[in-house]
Structure formats: C-alpha cells, structure tokens
Amino acid sequence: MTAVQSTAPAIRAPFVLLLRVSAVLTMAVMLWQPTMAGLFTTGRVSYLTLHDIGAGVAALLAALDVVAAVLLRWPGRGSAALIPHAVAMLVLVGVQMALGFTQLVAVHIPLGVLLFGMALGFTARAFARRKS
Known part of the structure; x- marks a missing residue:
C-alpha cells in the first residue's frame, strides 16, 4: 500500500501540468477575445x-x-470539483x-x-495546492 501512495504524485504530475497549461491558455484566449473585438471597433x-478565429480556439x-x-480526476487521482467548472465554461463558450x-x-x-472571470477562477483553482 505504501508503494501505491508514494507513486501517486508521480502518476498525477503530467495531468496536473496538462490542466495548468490548458487553464492558462484558456485564460489568455479569454483576454485576447475582447482585445480583438475592441480593436475591431476602430x-x-x-x-x-x-x-x-479566437472563438474557435476558445472552444x-x-x-x-x-x-x-477528467483525466486528473479519473481514476481517483484528484478532486472532481474542477469538472463542473470546466463543463460550464465549455457550454457557455458555445452559447457565446x-x-x-x-x-x-x-x-x-x-x-x-x-x-473571463470563470477562466481566471479555473486557472486559480488549477494552481491551488492540493494534498496528493
């Protein structure tokens, strides 16, 4: 049992990295979008x-x-709390x-x-320290 516990953070690390990179890129695109829309008004x-194009990238x-x-959560590697947040953003991007x-x-x-606020919150939660 000890061996499984000691390798859990190592197994989880690539999924944490994927989540964090994805969250930062999503937040960047959510900031890019109003910038491009504002420049269009010129x-x-x-x-x-x-x-x-940014809308497609955001989706x-x-x-x-x-x-x-989902990869971070499944099977039992992390909290499921981020999944509803991510799904809500995906649905709202489609509506947007x-x-x-x-x-x-x-x-x-x-x-x-x-x-943008949701993306900022998602990114903050992705970088929050969690117990492994």
Missing part, C-alpha cells in the same frame, strides 16, 4: 476575423479543460459563439466578461 475588419481550449479535469454569430451584443459582451 474600423479594421481584420480584427473581427481574428476574433472569430477547443475549453474542451481541453474538460478533458484535463452563438450570440456572437447572431450579433446579440447586449448579451454577448456581459457573457464574455463572465467567461
């Missing part, structure tokens, strides 16, 4: 294209967050993309602020 259409990274949270494509800016902008 009249340069190319920034809207970058904002559109991929949110999906990676879910995968990383739909709102952006339909140009419902009055809801799109506040939801973007919420998503």
